[in-house]
Amino acid sequence: MKLAWGIALRFLKSSKGQTILIVLGITIGVSVQIFIGSLIDGLQVSLVDKTIGNSSQITIVSSEREQYFEVDEELLNSLNEDEELTAVSKSLDSSAFLTLDDETYPVLFRGMEFKDANKIYDFDDKLTGGKIPSSNGEVMLGKDLVENLELKIGDTFELITPEGSLEEIKLVGEYDLKVKAINESWVLSTIKTSEDVFDKEGQITAIETQVKDIFAADETAVRIEKGLSDNLETENWKELNEELLSGLTGQSASSYLIQVFVLLAVLLGIASVLAISVVQKSRQIGILKAMGIKNRDASLIFLFQGLVLGIIGSILGASLGIGLNLVFSNFVTNPDGTSLIPFYLDYKFVGISILIAILASTLSSLIPAIKSSKLDPIEVIKNG
Amino acid sequence: MDNILELKGIDKIYGDKVKTQVLFNIDLNIEKSSFNSIIGESGSGKSTLMNIMGTLDKPSNGDVIINGTNTTNLSRDEMAELRNETIGFIFQFHYLLPEFTVLENVLMPYRIKNGRVDKEAIDRAKYLIDKVELSKVKNNLSTNISGGQQQRAAIARALINNPSIILADEPTGNLDSETTDKAYRLLREINDEFKSTFIVITHDKKVAEKGDRIIEITDGKISTDIRRNI
Numbered sequence: 001m002k003l004a005w006g007i008a009l010r011f012l013k014s015s016k017g018q019t020i021l022i023v024l025g026i027t028i029g030v031s032v033q034i035f036i037g038s039l040i041d042g043l044q045v046s047l048v049d050k051t052i053g054n055s056s057q058i059t060i061v062s063s064e065r066e067q068y069f070e071v072d073e074e075l076l077n078s079l080n081e082d083e084e085l086t087a088v089s090k091s092l093d094s095s096a097f098l099t100l101d102d103e104t105y106p107v108l109f110r111g112m113e114f115k116d117a118n119k120i121y122d123f124d125d126k127l128t129g130g131k132i133p134s135s136n137g138e139v140m141l142g143k144d145l146v147e148n149l150e151l152k153i154g155d156t157f158e159l160i161t162p163e164g165s166l167e168e169i170k171l172v173g174e175y176d177l178k179v180k181a182i183n184e185s186w187v188l189s190t191i192k193t194s195e196d197v198f199d200k201e202g203q204i205t206a207i208e209t210q211v212k213d214i215f216a217a218d219e220t221a222v223r224i225e226k227g228l229s230d231n232l233e234t235e236n237w238k239e240l241n242e243e244l245l246s247g248l249t250g251q252s253a254s255s256y257l258i259q260v261f262v263l264l265a266v267l268l269g270i271a272s273v274l275a276i277s278v279v280q281k282s283r284q285i286g287i288l289k290a291m292g293i294k295n296r297d298a299s300l301i302f303l304f305q306g307l308v309l310g311i312i313g314s315i316l317g318a319s320l321g322i323g324l325n326l327v328f329s330n331f332v333t334n335p336d337g338t339s340l341i342p343f344y345l346d347y348k349f350v351g352i353s354i355l356i357a358i359l360a361s362t363l364s365s366l367i368p369a370i371k372s373s374k375l376d377p378i379e380v381i382k383n384g
Numbered sequence: 385m386d387n388i389l390e391l392k393g394i395d396k397i398y399g400d401k402v403k404t405q406v407l408f409n410i411d412l413n414i415e416k417s418s419f420n421s422i423i424g425e426s427g428s429g430k431s432t433l434m435n436i437m438g439t440l441d442k443p444s445n446g447d448v449i450i451n452g453t454n455t456t457n458l459s460r461d462e463m464a465e466l467r468n469e470t471i472g473f474i475f476q477f478h479y480l481l482p483e484f485t486v487l488e489n490v491l492m493p494y495r496i497k498n499g500r501v502d503k504e505a506i507d508r509a510k511y512l513i514d515k516v517e518l519s520k521v522k523n524n525l526s527t528n529i530s531g532g533q534q535q536r537a538a539i540a541r542a543l544i545n546n547p548s549i550i551l552a553d554e555p556t557g558n559l560d561s562e563t564t565d566k567a568y569r570l571l572r573e574i575n576d577e578f579k580s581t582f583i584v585i586t587h588d589k590k591v592a593e594k595g596d597r598i599i600e601i602t603d604g605k606i607s608t609d610i611r612r613n614i
């Protein structure tokens with residue numbers, strides 16, 4: 001064992017050119033693999049974050065025709081204690097009409113507790129004017145609606161509820177959630193205002209949440225739904241965004257495909273160079289065998305070479321790949337200076353890539369190793 | 385005297401379709417600590433016989449008994465072990481490992497046997513290297529010494545495990561006569577000092593006469609077998 005190590009290392013050292021070539025091959029392969037994999041992961045994470053980062057990821061709603069349901073403090077408590085949920089916010093929503101100068105505009109009136117809702121929508125950051133509603137009768141509107149209606153902060157206007165009653169409300173803030181459909185339709189107030197306007201005291205229409213692992217949102221939703229009473233059900237972002245998801249899946253699949261082919265190319269490279277090296281070293285193996293080295297050790301010499309090459313190459317490759325990602329995220333930027341693709345590193349992915357490369361290069365030295373063990377010393381002795 | 389090596393009814397036939405028989409029913413006993421020369425024309429089967437004696441090649445028929453052990457039914461690994469511990473080879477083309485220094489080459493059979501080297505082994509290697517007058521170049525890569533030096537290094541390597549049998553195939557094949565003489569004197573000295581058995585192939589009759597016993601091979605058979613009394 002020790003002998004095989006010694007000989008393997010010496011062989012690698014004495015044919016430096018070849019060793020450097022193989023290490024370079026593995027390095028480039030692994031770095032490309034990690035670069036592409038991390039790039040696409042980063043792309044997906046930022047895409048998903050842009051799409052659903054500021055919206056409810058799992059929503060608990062009524063499963064019956066009646067969209068209102070009683071606030072269940074016990075349920076809220078258990079959701080708040082759920083490890084997987086990072087935000088829990090209840091809301092009381094209703095469609096309504098906004099009237100101004102005899103014109104009416106359909107809107108979605110949403111009452112929420114901003115302390116909780118901020119964890120999802122981050123209104124502090126999204127506020128473009130005025131303040132967040134805090135007392136009764138105060139609302140904020142989206143930037144686009146404010147522009148359409150030519151309103152100013154401090155203006156009052158009227159709202160027609162589905163029941164037909166008229167309610168006076170006051171504009172105190174303007175937000176921009178970066179989605180036009182929302183900016184044009186959501187009228188946001190405290191839950192108390194919503195209760196008063198629609199006369200629905202103690203009732204809500206939704207509990208909105210965000211989750212830690214967004215790609216497991218569907219599984220988490222199923223789990224949560226099990227604990228709900230019959231009149232409630234969950235919706236999750238995945239079922240509402242199937243197109244985005246299938247796009248992401250396609251992207252991942254092509255990324256895997258690229259990675260597999262890069263790895264395959266590297267493997268073939270190592271295998272062929274090592275196969276040549278066993279031919280080059282057949283004289284030495286023959287001499288060692290004539291002197292009595294066992295077949296096991298004779299094949300270990302080549303397995304160890306593959307192992308050493310794999311370890312050095314994949315560690316260098318991982319460093320290079322991570323470096324490339326850093327460079328890319330720091331220097332390839334949007335006009336505003338933020339990086340086009342944020343630096344994203346999945347240590348598990350890097351670890352697995354390194355392991356696979358090491359395993360693969362050891363495996364690809366299996367053929368030369370078997371050749372070496374089969375080599376008959378007499379061939380070498382007789383043929384010089 | 386005891387026999388260290390016995391050949392019984394050795395045939396060697398090459399080829400599957402076109403069969404060429406190279407050795408015919410050879411019986412030969414080699415005595416412990418003797419110095420034997422094998423001569424014969426080119427193609428007569430000397431190297432074939434020696435490779436069979438050294439368990440590098442298998443006979444088509446017959447038994448090779450080394451130190452009382454019949455090698456016929458040994459596995460490849462058992463054969464390798466036997467080879468490592470009881471036989472030292474000196475091949476015509478030296479066959480040193482070019483990746484290693486002279487000292488490392490000399491130590492290689494010891495490393496194969498024990499997995500590692502200790503101080504004692506290094507001392508013995510240095511002693512043998514000194515004996516073959518290579519002390520000055522012992523740390524050179526084996527490719528960075530002359531042909532004659534390589535050959536002497538191969539001799540030192542053959543002796544490191546203190547083998548009971550040393551097989552040498554034309555060990556002085558491409559050396560000038562003076563160096564050849566020197567090399568033979570060295571082999572005889574070792575024969576005296578370590579009591580190891582020597583079997584040396586040569587095509588040079590004068591060289592052969594330095595042995596205690598001269599065995600001549602003609603067309604795959606032993607044609608003459610002369611013992612000299614000193």
Ligand SMILES: Nc1ncnc2c1ncn2[C@@H]1O[C@H](COP(=O)(O)OP(=O)(O)OP(=O)(O)O)[C@@H](O)[C@H]1O
Binds near residue numbers: 406424431432587
């Ligand atoms: N693989 C083989 N197939 C067929 N014939 C072979 C094979 N190997 C050797 N021979 C034949 O066996 C015979 C003996 O060969 P060997 O090498 O033993 O001769 P030798 O006495 O050592 O000759 P030299 O003095 O030239 O080294 C030769 O005629 C050779 O052609």
Ligand SMILES: [Mg+2]
Binds near residue numbers: 430431432
């Ligand atoms: Mg020969």
